[in-house]
Amino acid sequence: MPHMTQSPEGELGRHHAERAAATTEPSTLPKKLHIKTYGCQMNVYDSERMAGLLARHGYTQVSDAAAADLVVLNTCHIREKAAEKVYSELGRLRVMRDERRAAGDGDLRLVVAGCVAQAEGAAMLERAPFVDIVVGPQTYHRLPELLARRERAAGGQLDTDFPLESKFDLLPESAGQSPISAFLTIQEGCDKFCTFCVVPYTRGAEESRPGAAILAEARRLVAGGAREITLLGQNVNAYHGQGPEGRSWSLARLIRELAAIDGLDRLRYTTSHPRDMDEELILAHGQVPALMPFLHLPVQSGSDRVLQAMNRGYSARDFERVVDRLREVRPDIALSSDFITGFPGESDAEFEATIDLVRRVGFAQAFSFKYSPRPGTPGAVMPRQVEESVRGERLARLQTLLEAQAADFNARTVGLTLPVLFERPGRHPGQLVGRTPYLQAVHVTASAESIGTIRPVEIAAAFPHSLAGRLADQPPVADPLTRGALGAAHGPAQPEETFA
Numbered sequence: 022m023p024h025m026t027q028s029p030e031g032e033l034g035r036h037h038a039e040r041a042a043a044t045t046e047p048s049t050l051p052k053k054l055h056i057k058t059y060g061c062q063m064n065v066y067d068s069e070r071m072a073g074l075l076a077r078h079g080y081t082q083v084s085d086a087a088a089a090d091l092v093v094l095n096t097c098h099i100r101e102k103a104a105e106k107v108y109s110e111l112g113r114l115r116v117m118r119d120e121r122r123a124a125g126d127g128d129l130r131l132v133v134a135g136c137v138a139q140a141e142g143a144a145m146l147e148r149a150p151f152v153d154i155v156v157g158p159q160t161y162h163r164l165p166e167l168l169a170r171r172e173r174a175a176g177g178q179l180d181t182d183f184p185l186e187s188k189f190d191l192l193p194e195s196a197g198q199s200p201i202s203a204f205l206t207i208q209e210g211c212d213k214f215c216t217f218c219v220v221p222y223t224r225g226a227e228e229s230r231p232g233a234a235i236l237a238e239a240r241r242l243v244a245g246g247a248r249e250i251t252l253l254g255q256n257v258n259a260y261h262g263q264g265p266e267g268r269s270w271s272l273a274r275l276i277r278e279l280a281a282i283d284g285l286d287r288l289r290y291t292t293s294h295p296r297d298m299d300e301e302l303i304l305a306h307g308q309v310p311a312l313m314p315f316l317h318l319p320v321q322s323g324s325d326r327v328l329q330a331m332n333r334g335y336s337a338r339d340f341e342r343v344v345d346r347l348r349e350v351r352p353d354i355a356l357s358s359d360f361i362t363g364f365p366g367e368s369d370a371e372f373e374a375t376i377d378l379v380r381r382v383g384f385a386q387a388f389s390f391k392y393s394p395r396p397g398t399p400g401a402v403m404p405r406q407v408e409e410s411v412r413g414e415r416l417a418r419l420q421t422l423l424e425a426q427a428a429d430f431n432a433r434t435v436g437l438t439l440p441v442l443f444e445r446p447g448r449h450p451g452q453l454v455g456r457t458p459y460l461q462a463v464h465v466t467a468s469a470e471s472i473g474t475i476r477p478v479e480i481a482a483a484f485p486h487s488l489a490g491r492l493a494d495q496p497p498v499a500d501p502l503t504r505g506a507l508g509a510a511h512g513p514a515q516p517e518e519t520f521a
């Protein structure tokens with residue numbers, strides 16, 4: 022149900038209303054759209070789809086909110102004080118809109134989309150009645166209709182349903198130029214209900230897209246210039262979409278089908294749950310050359326009791342067994358993970374178990390946060406909340422260790438020749454930025470024609486978050502593990518990959 026509020030619309034508003042009429046048909050009137058995206062890659066994907074949808078209604082994207090007729094904040098609820106940050110941003114935009122109106126310099130529509138919109142719902146229109154539309158992640162395909170409704174009627178529009186129809190069936194097909202490294206959402210929502218997480222409440226139940234629709238979108242992305250696709254899902258390896266033959270496809274099956282697309286050289290997927298790393302998927306890491314040797318696999322804690330309190334459904338040993346199997350089939354696989362320090366009830370010894378697990382496993386990258394209660398989640402009302410200062414101290418210790426491991430991982434690639442997919446120009450003239458198979462950013466001096474190609478690069482220097490290298494004459498040796506240059510078992514080997 023839309024939540025109606027009084028609107029300060031005047032002549033301009035009525036003019037817009039007449040112009041919009043009672044239709045959501047594509048318009049040719051040029052309008053300017055600014056989308057500010059917070060949070061995860063899925064929000065980046067959703068923002069691209071919103072921009073594509075609104076382009077059919079005459080909107081072109083601008084990088085500056087001050088130049089826009091429509092600003093969409095595509096929000097994320099994961100970080101601490103997420104909603105407060107959105108309200109602050111809305112306050113700034115309201116001032117900008119009021120100034121513009123006072124100067125007779127046009128109007129500005131404000132849309133809040135994404136997980137904060139879903140979580141706040143009607144409360145957002147009560148607290149910020151100047152917002153025009155609040156739309157959840159499952160209904161943004163209705164944005165043109167909501168905009169038209171907003172033009173016809175005073176008051177903010179709210180749509181935070183979990184509709185039965187799939188938004189993917191209703192969004193226009195992406196067309197035109199694609200990024201070299203593109204995202205493709207294959208699954209949304211989550212049924213796991215980890216006790217710290219809002220996703221099951223903001224994104225709804227797990228839903229997988231049919232295999233044929235994913236393959237078609239992947240082919241369009243490749244035709245538009247993509248050479249790498251990252252498959253996205255809140256719980257991506259729980260994927261179980263319907264295959265064209267009517268039977269359910271696993272993520273491993275989908276990956277094998279995608280890997281057969283001509284011109285698609287690299288595949289990745291995120292975010293995975295350790296419980297859904299089945300043997301078929303693990304084997305794909307050893308058998309599908311296009312599947313890159315990098316995996317983000319959140320563990321959250323090394324303590325079995327804490328993992329149970331988080332409702333994660335695995336033990337530390339279960340996680341390590343998955344890692345061991347992955348390394349058996351793909352010895353150079355680089356691992357990334359998520360960690361939470363100071364979950365309610367976490368003792369010193371339980372935190373030490375996390376430190377021990379990190380030491381045993383070794384991570385190439387990681388994201389770590391101190392626990393912050395999310396309203397509406399079971400964790401927020403658990404007894405024995407850990408003091409803020411303790412959560413912070415534990416986080417600092419954990420991050421010191423994780424940063425040292427990441428630096429060590431990067432350092433061990435120095436001297437190796439790795440296949441780098443060049444994605445875009447760097448900050449300095451003549452410089453390009455690309456990625457290694459292990460997702461490390463590499464800065465290389467190379468001409469712009471190399472963008473979109475995979476070239477051998479000799480890694481010359483390692484920094485905390487990136488590498489520098491030079492184009493190499495020779496492609497990487499086929500079996501670098503025999504070179505003995507790699508130190509620890511989880512160190513980077515040189516992946517097999519063909520060069521364009």
Ligand code: SF4
Binds near residue numbers: 211212214255256294
């Ligand atoms: S599996 Fe991931 S998305 Fe699902 S509830 Fe747990 S943390 Fe949230």
